Structures are given as C-alpha cells and as structure tokens.
Amino acid sequence: MLRRGVLFHDGRELTADDVKYTFDLIVASYPHNYEELGPGSVRVVDPYTIELRPEKPNARLAEQIAHPIWGVNARGSDPLKPIGTGPFRFVEYAQHNRMVVDRFDGYWNRARTPQAGRLAFRFVPDPQARLLALQAGQLDLVSDVPPQVLDALRDNAALTVIRSAVGTFDALAFNIHGAEPYDIGRDPTLRQAVGLAIDRRALVHAAWHDAADPSTTWIPPQVLGPHRSLVAGPTYDPAGARQLLDRSGWRPGPDGIRTRQGRRLSLAHVVTFPTVDHQEAAEVVQQQLKGVGIETRIELMPDAAVSGARRRSGQFDLMHLTGNQNEPYPCFLPDLQYYSKSAAPSNRWVAPGGRTDAAIEACRSAADIGEARLRAAEVIHQLVDVERVVVPLAGLRRIWAARAAVQGFVAHPSDTNQRWEGVHLVR
Amino acid sequence: MFRFASFGLVLFGVSTLAFALGALAPGDPAELFLERALGRPPTESQIAEQRQVMGLDRTLPRRYAAWLSGLLHGDLGQSWGAGRSVASVLADNAPQTAVLAVTSLLLSLGVSLPLGVASAARPHATVDRASRAAAVVGASIPTFFLGYLMMWIFGVKLGLLPIFGSGSPIYVVLPALTLSFATTGVFTRVIRTGTLAALQEDYVRAALARGASARAALIRHALRNALIPLITVAGLAFGQLLGGAVIVEWIFSWPGLGKLGVDAIHNRDYPLIVGWMLCMGLMAMLTNLAADLACAWADPRVRLRPRDA
Numbered sequence: 001m002l003r004r005g006v007l008f009h010d011g012r013e014l015t016a017d018d019v020k021y022t023f024d025l026i027v028a029s030y031p032h033n034y035e036e037l038g039p040g041s042v043r044v045v046d047p048y049t050i051e052l053r054p055e056k057p058n059a060r061l062a063e064q065i066a067h068p069i070w071g072v073n074a075r076g077s078d079p080l081k082p083i084g085t086g087p088f089r090f091v092e093y094a095q096h097n098r099m100v101v102d103r104f105d106g107y108w109n110r111a112r113t114p115q116a117g118r119l120a121f122r123f124v125p126d127p128q129a130r131l132l133a134l135q136a137g138q139l140d141l142v143s144d145v146p147p148q149v150l151d152a153l154r155d156n157a158a159l160t161v162i163r164s165a166v167g168t169f170d171a172l173a174f175n176i177h178g179a180e181p182y183d184i185g186r187d188p189t190l191r192q193a194v195g196l197a198i199d200r201r202a203l204v205h206a207a208w209h210d211a212a213d214p215s216t217t218w219i220p221p222q223v224l225g226p227h228r229s230l231v232a233g234p235t236y237d238p239a240g241a242r243q244l245l246d247r248s249g250w251r252p253g254p255d256g257i258r259t260r261q262g263r264r265l266s267l268a269h270v271v272t273f274p275t276v277d278h279q280e281a282a283e284v285v286q287q288q289l290k291g292v293g294i295e296t297r298i299e300l301m302p303d304a305a306v307s308g309a310r311r312r313s314g315q316f317d318l319m320h321l322t323g324n325q326n327e328p329y330p331c332f333l334p335d336l337q338y339y340s341k342s343a344a345p346s347n348r349w350v351a352p353g354g355r356t357d358a359a360i361e362a363c364r365s366a367a368d369i370g371e372a373r374l375r376a377a378e379v380i381h382q383l384v385d386v387e388r389v390v391v392p393l394a395g396l397r398r399i400w401a402a403r404a405a406v407q408g409f410v411a412h413p414s415d416t417n418q419r420w421e422g423v424h425l426v427r
Numbered sequence: 428m429f430r431f432a433s434f435g436l437v438l439f440g441v442s443t444l445a446f447a448l449g450a451l452a453p454g455d456p457a458e459l460f461l462e463r464a465l466g467r468p469p470t471e472s473q474i475a476e477q478r479q480v481m482g483l484d485r486t487l488p489r490r491y492a493a494w495l496s497g498l499l500h501g502d503l504g505q506s507w508g509a510g511r512s513v514a515s516v517l518a519d520n521a522p523q524t525a526v527l528a529v530t531s532l533l534l535s536l537g538v539s540l541p542l543g544v545a546s547a548a549r550p551h552a553t554v555d556r557a558s559r560a561a562a563v564v565g566a567s568i569p570t571f572f573l574g575y576l577m578m579w580i581f582g583v584k585l586g587l588l589p590i591f592g593s594g595s596p597i598y599v600v601l602p603a604l605t606l607s608f609a610t611t612g613v614f615t616r617v618i619r620t621g622t623l624a625a626l627q628e629d630y631v632r633a634a635l636a637r638g639a640s641a642r643a644a645l646i647r648h649a650l651r652n653a654l655i656p657l658i659t660v661a662g663l664a665f666g667q668l669l670g671g672a673v674i675v676e677w678i679f680s681w682p683g684l685g686k687l688g689v690d691a692i693h694n695r696d697y698p699l700i701v702g703w704m705l706c707m708g709l710m711a712m713l714t715n716l717a718a719d720l721a722c723a724w725a726d727p728r729v730r731l732r733p734r735d736a
Contacts, residue, residue: 029464095509095519096682096690097592124680128575136582167688272528303693305454308462312455326635336468345458 002048002180007106008074009089016044021075035064058367060372063328068417072220086156087114098122115408115424122415131401134159140425141404145399147211153401166213166220166395167326167413170281172269173319173337174389175349184267185317189248191388194318196241197292198285204394207281215395218380219323220413223330225370227377232385233392239400241292250293258293267317269296272307278320281393314349322396326414330376331363338390352387434712441708442498443491443703450487456695457481460507463561463694481507494701503705504698508691513702516687521706523593524683527676528668530599532661538611543618547653548645550623558619562612570671574605574678591680602679606671610664617660620651628652655726664716665710 006014023042036054043051054061065069077083082090083112085108088101099121101141103114122139124130130142131149135156145153145161145329153161156307172194174185186191200214216233224231250258250265258265267289286296296318301307311319323333335342339360351357359382363375383390398411408422432707451508457477461469469477478484482493497504503513538644546555582590588601626649634644673685680686691699 044644077550094682096686122592122680125686126678126680129578129591129678129680132575132578136578136586136590138582138590150544289613304462305452305456305459305693305695308458309455312458342470343470345471345474346468 002050003108004048006085006108008085009083009104009106010074011106012074014072014085015047016050017047018072018075020044022072025073025079035061057365059367060329063369067328068419069326087112088119091118096123096132104217112421113381114421116420119420119423134401134403137403141400141402141409142424143398143400145321145401147209147399150209150211150399153206158404160406162400162402162409162411163211164398164411164413165222166215166397167324168396168398168415169215169218169220169323169325169333170212170278170393170396171215171218171321171323172285172391173321173350174391174394175314175316175319176332176352176387176389177349178314178317182268182315182317184265187248188388190242190250190265191391192234193241193248193292194289194294195388195391196237196244197289197294198234198391198393199236199237199238199288200393203281203284203288206284208394208396211397211399213395213397215392216383216384217395218390218392219330219333219376220325220395223325223373224377224380225373227374230374230377230381232381234384234388238288238292245293252293256290256293257295264295264427266295266297268315269298269318269320270307270310270316270321271298271300272322273301273304274309278322282320285393310345311349312347316349319350324415326416328369330369330372331360331379333375334379334383335360335364350389352383356382356387429561432469434709438705438708438713441704442494442701445704446487446491446494446697449695449700452695454695454698455483456507457483459695464494470550486591494698496702503702506691506696506699506702508694508696508699513698515704517684517706520682520684520687521710523677523681524672524685525606526599527602527606527672527681527683527711531602531610532665534607535558535611535614535664536661538607539614539618541565543615543653544622544645544650546615546619547622547626547649550619555619558612558615565608565610565612568608569607570609570674571678572603573608577601577605578678593680593682598681602675602681605679606668606675609671610668611666612658613660617657618650618653621656622649625649625652651725655722658718658725662715662721665714665718669707669710679702 002014002016002019008014008018020042023037024039025039027037027039029337036056036058037052038055041053041055043053045051052061052065071084071086073079074083080093087104087107087109089104090102091102093099100118102118103116104114107113124133124139124142127144127146130139131145133139134142148207150161174191175182176185176191178185200216204212204214206211217228217231221228245258245265249260251260253259253264255360269282269286271278281297282298286298289296301310310316321337323337325332329335334356337347338356339353340347340353340357342351356379359375359379363372363379366372398413398415400409400411402409405425405427406423407426408424410419411423412418455474455478458469459476460481461473461477482490485493494504503517505511506513506516509516533694542554542558548556549555578590578601581588587599590601592598622645626645628649631644631648634648635641639647669684672683673689675681677689678687684706688700688703688707691703
C-alpha cells in the first residue's frame with residue numbers, strides 16, 4: 001500500500017504506476033538484480049496498491065526495498081534529470097564537477113523538511129585538495145578525510161572532525177582452495193595462527209591513527225544485534241601462534257621465517273584497490289606476522305580491474321578485502337563474498353561451502369529481521385571462528401571534516417548513504 | 428601533403444598500440460562494468476552476456492577492424508562508462524585541456540622571454556643567476572607538491588584564487604601556473620643560450636657597427652634568431668604539458684582530457700582509451716606542425732619539403 005498525498009517534485013501525486021515504472025526500469029537495466037525481481041514481478045493492483053512477486057523466494061525483499069538507497073522516479077522522467085519524491089529536488093548536474101539540489105517544500109514528511117535551502121556537491125577527487133579547499137573556505141564539509149591528517153586538523157579551531165559509527169571493514173581472506181604455490185591457506189592451523197598473531201589494537205593505532213575499531217565481528221556489530229557475542233573472533237596470542245606453527249612442523253629458518261620440508265612460509269598478500277586505504281595496514285600486518293615467523297609478500301593492485309582479475313585467478317594466499325554494509329540484509333557481505341553457490345567467479349577460492357552455505361541460506365529465508373540477525377551471527381561465527389577463512393582486522397569509520405558553521409550533520413556509517421535534511425549553516 | 432600522410436601513419440600506430448595494450452592489460456572490462464553497476468561480483472553468465480554486449484566475445488583483430496571501419500565513417504564508437512559516443516565525451520573535455528595547456532604555454536613564454544633576454548644581456552648578473560636557480564627548482568620540484576603549495580599560498584593563506592573546479596577564467600590560473608613552472612625554466616635557458624650565441628654572430632656586430640643601439644641589436648637581430656630553437660622546444664613542450672595535465676587536472680579537479688584518460692584506464696573503457704590516445708596524439712602532432720610552420724616563418728632558410736622532412 002502506498003502512502004497517499006506524496007508529491008513528486010513537479011507537483012504530481014505518486015501512484016502505483018510510478019512505482020511499477022521505476023521497478024521496470026531497474027529490472028530492464030539489471031536483469032540479475034539482487035532482489036530477484038524480474039519483468040513480471042511488479043503488478044499494479046490499484047492507484048495506491050502494488051504487488052511484488054520476486055522470481056525466486058526472497059524473504060528479505062521488504063527490508064531491501066525499504067532501504068534509502070531506493071527511490072521512485074516519476075513515470076517518463078529523464079533519469080539524468082530525476083523527478084522523485086525526496087526532501088531535495090534536482091537542480092543541475094555537471095559530470096566530474098558538481099551536483100546541485102534544492103529543498104523540496106512539498107516533501108511529505110514534515111518532520112524531515114530540510115534545513116538548508118540548497119546543497120551544492122562538488123567533486124574533488126584528491127583528498128589533500130579537498131582539505132585545502134575546506135581550509136580556504138571554498139567548501140564547508142568534506143568527506144573521506146585521511147586518518148593521517150587528523151592530528152593536524154585537531155589543532156584547527158575553525159574545523160570540526162565528524163566520525164560515523166563503524167560501517168566498513170578491513171579483513172584478510174584466505175585462499176582455501178588454491179593450487180600450488182597458492183595452497184598454504186588450505187591448512188586450517190596456519191589460518192588460526194595468522195589470526196592469533198595479529199594485534200588489532202596496535203594495528204588500528206599504527207595504520208588508522210586510532211580512527212578505527214579493532215574488529216572481531218567483520219560486519220558492524222550493530223547489524224548482529226543481541227547475537228554479536230556468538231562471534232568470538234581471534235584474540236592476540238603470538239605465543240599461541242608460534243606453538244601452533246611449531247606443532248605443524250613449521251620451523252624457524254636462519255632469517256626467522258619458518259620453513260617446512262624445504263618450503264618457506266611465505267604468503268602472497270594481495271592488497272585490493274584502492275590500495276591507499278589498506279597499504280599501511282598491510283605493512284603493519286606484515287611486521288606482526290614476521291614476529292611469529294610468517295613472511296608476507298605485499299602486492300598492491302593498481303586498479304579495480306587488476307584486483308578483480310587477480311582475485312578471480314586464485315593467485316593469492318591472502319586477499320586484503322574491504323566490505324561496506326550498505327544493505328539492510330544482515331548477511332549481505334557473507335552472502336556476497338563467501339556463498340559457494342553464488343556463481344560469482346571470485347568467490348570460488350574463499351567460500352568454504354557446506355555449513356557456511358547452509359547458514360547463509362537460513363539467513364536468506366529467515367522469517368523476520370530478528371531471526372535474520374541471529375542467522376547472520378551464525379554465518380560469521382562459521383567464517384571467523386570455525387573455518388577461520390576470514391581474519392577481521394578493523395571496523396572503519398567514515399571521517400568528515402566541516403567548518404564550524406556547519407550544523408546538524410550526522411555521518412552515516414555506510415559508504416553509499418547519507419542523510420542531508422538536518423544540515424545547515426549558521427553564519 | 429607528406430606531413431599529413433605521416434599523421435595518418437602515426438595515428439594508425441597509436442590506435443594499434445592502444446588496442447594491443449588493451450588486450451594485454453589484466454582485468455575484464457565486462458566484469459568491472461557489471462561489478463560497478465550491480466554493486467556486487469557478477470556471475471559467469473552475466474559476464475558472458477556483458478562481453479557480448481561490449482563486443483568482447485570477438486577476436487582482437489575483428490574488433491580492431493570494426494573500429495577502423497567505424498573511424499573511416501567518422502565514428503569513434505561508444506564509451507562503455509559514459510554510455511554515449513566517444514567523440515562527444517572527448518568534445519566535452521578537450522577544450523578544457525586545450526585551455527589549460529595553451530594558458531600554461533603562454534604563461535611560460537610570457538615569463539621566459541623577458542627573463543631569458545635579460546639573462547643574455549647581462550650574463551652571470553643577479554637576474555641570470557636567479558633565473559638559473561629558478562630553472563633548476565622548476566625542473567626538480569614534483570608537480571603534485573607544487574600544486575599543493577600553490578593552493579596553500581594563493582587559496583588558503585592569501586585567499587586570492589579558487590583551489591579547484593572550472594568556470595570563469597580565474598579558475599585556470601592556479602593549474603596553469605603549476606603546469607607552466609617547469610617549462611618556464613627550460614624556455615628561459617633556451618632563450619638565454621640562443622640570444623647569447625646570436626650576439627656573437629657577425630650580423631649582430633655589423634648591425635652595431637652600422638649604428639644600431641645595443642637594445643635594437645638584441646631585440647631585432649639576436650632575439651629573432653634565438654626564437655627558432657625556442658619554437659621547436661615549445662612545440663615539444665606542449666606534448667609534455669598535455670602529459671603533465673593528467674596530474675594537474677586530478678589535483679585541481681579540472682575537467683579535462685587528463686582526468687578523463689585516467690578514469691577511462693581505471694574503468695577499462697577501451698573505446699574511450701583508444702579515442703583519448705588518438706586525440707592526445709593528434710593534439711601533439713598539430714602542435715608540432717604549428718611549431719614547424721612558425722620556424723619556417725621565423726627563418727626563411729627553413730622550408731618544409733618532403734626530402735627535408
């Protein structure tokens with residue numbers, strides 16, 4: 001059932017026809033969408049009622065389509081000049097340059113009427129240039145502040161640093177099905193030893209300047225709700241790691257790196273793009289693993305295409321991955337990256353299958369969001385504590401910097417979402 | 428005529444190279460396109476379908492032949508990333524790069540001409556030494572660092588100039604200054620050396636003997652001859668400016684060809700990469716042609732004939 005009296009930016013009322021138009025547009029553009037919607041999935045019952053039937057069972061559909069990432073486009077409107085029902089209406093867009101939106105006074109939710117009359121988004125890809133523009137007063141608010149500059153920003157009274165809750169994750173994934181020479185990760189004892197050898201607190205301090213959280217749950221703990229304690233996660237125990245490696249026959253060599261039957265304990269550590277976000281973390285992990293006799297060979301991927309090709313080829317022992325929880329579906333990340341039946345070619349090296357697949361399927365078909373959270377905790381427990389295919393490193397926060405005049409901004413933890421209704425300038 | 432035929436050969440070579448490099452580069456454009464569009468790793472069947480849509484299921488020679496055929500009909504193909512014709516994407520961005528590169532060149536010439544002549548007029552004096560030091564600094568300072576320095580001085584501290592973006596002419600000042608820094612030093616030294624050498628020539632002495640003032644001998648006689656190597660160097664430097672624009676455009680968010688090229692490579696947008704390389708090659712060749720014509724104008728002994736070329 002649709003809410004009545006919701007207006008588009010051109011003043012027309014939202015009806016079921018517009019909803020069908022939007023879904024049809026999405027299905028035509030992305031026939032294999034994650035919501036399992038197909039050409040016949042959407043039917044208009046009456047002007048205020050719409051019926052959705054996914055092509056495959058999808059118990060998470062209601063949560064997915066209620067996510068703010070979705071929006072309804074007015075029937076026949078130009079996708080490049082969208083006419084929607086949100087709190088801001090589109091004004092202009094210049095590729096790689098700017099996008100401008102104005103407050104929509106006819107927004108249906110009066111409690112969320114925007115404070116600012118106009119928002120102008122400027123695209124400045126270089127982080128240093130963004131900060132300089134902020135300091136020069138040419139921008140009011142900038143995203144993705146590098147943690148390395150936080151100390152310098154703290155001394156500037158005219159600027160405020162705003163952090164989100166944890167929403168993005170850094171983790172290592174083992175290649176557990178690799179062929180020689182990328183088969184070391186098949187050994188579960190070695191995977192356990194790597195988990196024990198990493199000091200997450202020291203890592204977060206050195207690589208993210210304390211602007212991240214030591215993570216053991218891999219996805220945001222709030223997504224798991226009351227079930228987060230099901231995921232124990234590896235604890236820092238280098239002595240335990242050494243014992244495990246000794247028992248497995250890996251003996252320290254003359255340079256401190258262990259060997260077994262003439263084979264050096266050396267892991268290809270592939271750092272996915274964008275490497276600038278992960279390079280320091282990979283170097284700290286390298287030093288920590290060296291302390292227990294494990295060598296890592298860091299390989300930085302120059303762009304997303306090379307990263308994808310490398311991941312697909314299985315030519316890695318450790319893949320340095322980042323994940324962003326930008327869906328309401330609690331199993332979004334494990335389903336995406338560790339479901340062995342997903343047919344995504346990049347999953348085949350890291351997905352354990354068996355119980356993990358069963359747990360993911362249970363999460364998909366959970367009757368309600370509460371049960372889905374429980375199932376998600378079980379999936380992650382399986383991946384982190386049982387299979388040990390994932391070694392969580394850190395939970396990352398989005399870091400913004402604003403001029404003191406900016407008020408009402410609350411940073412969203414996800415990379416892809418942000419609310420702007422409350423933001424305004426106080427002169 | 429010969430020159431224009433050689434243009435065609437060079438452009439053919441550039442496009443062949445671009446296609447070959449594209450085939451050798453790791454990464455599947457179809458997979459990358461889908462991963463960005465869907466926000467998640469695509470399946471094998473999705474990738475196979477997308478490869479068909481992009482024409483990647485055909486062999487490289489067939490793709491290249493189809494592209495060449497399109498080119499002969501004035502069609503550079505469709506950009507996979509932008510979803511519109513490569514020609515229109517390039518047309519949107521090329522003028523911005525041309526503005527940046529030409530402004531940088533004019534800035535370099537505007538500063539280096541008087542500085543080079545002054546250095547030659549009084550060798551080893553303060554101006555000469557200062558210009559030599561500036562040339563060394565200009566050649567050795569990394570462009571990105573210089574860019575940040577310019578932003579900090581003129582944007583943050585003095586609040587005089589915009590730090591990023593494009594729009595009114597004032598936006599081009601900082602990126603053009605940054606881009607011109609290295610070439611200004613080189614141009615100054617070329618003018619100084621050329622003018623000094625010309626001042627030793629008999630025709631300059633003869634002019635002085637005929638009663639011409641030292642200033643007139645310097646400007647009218649020595650400088651004109653010193654300009655010939657400068658024109659050649661400037662023609663070559665324009666190509667360097669186009670290359671340097673990649674970094675400068677990124678730092679200053681200048682929406683030109685440099686940034687477009689980086690994005691196209693990251694996206695494995697092969698039609699756009701090949702079109703971009705052709706466009707950059709064409710701009711560099713036209714600039715060199717202009718430099719050669721200017722040389723011929725400045726020195727009547729220089730004539731462009733096939734056997735000389």
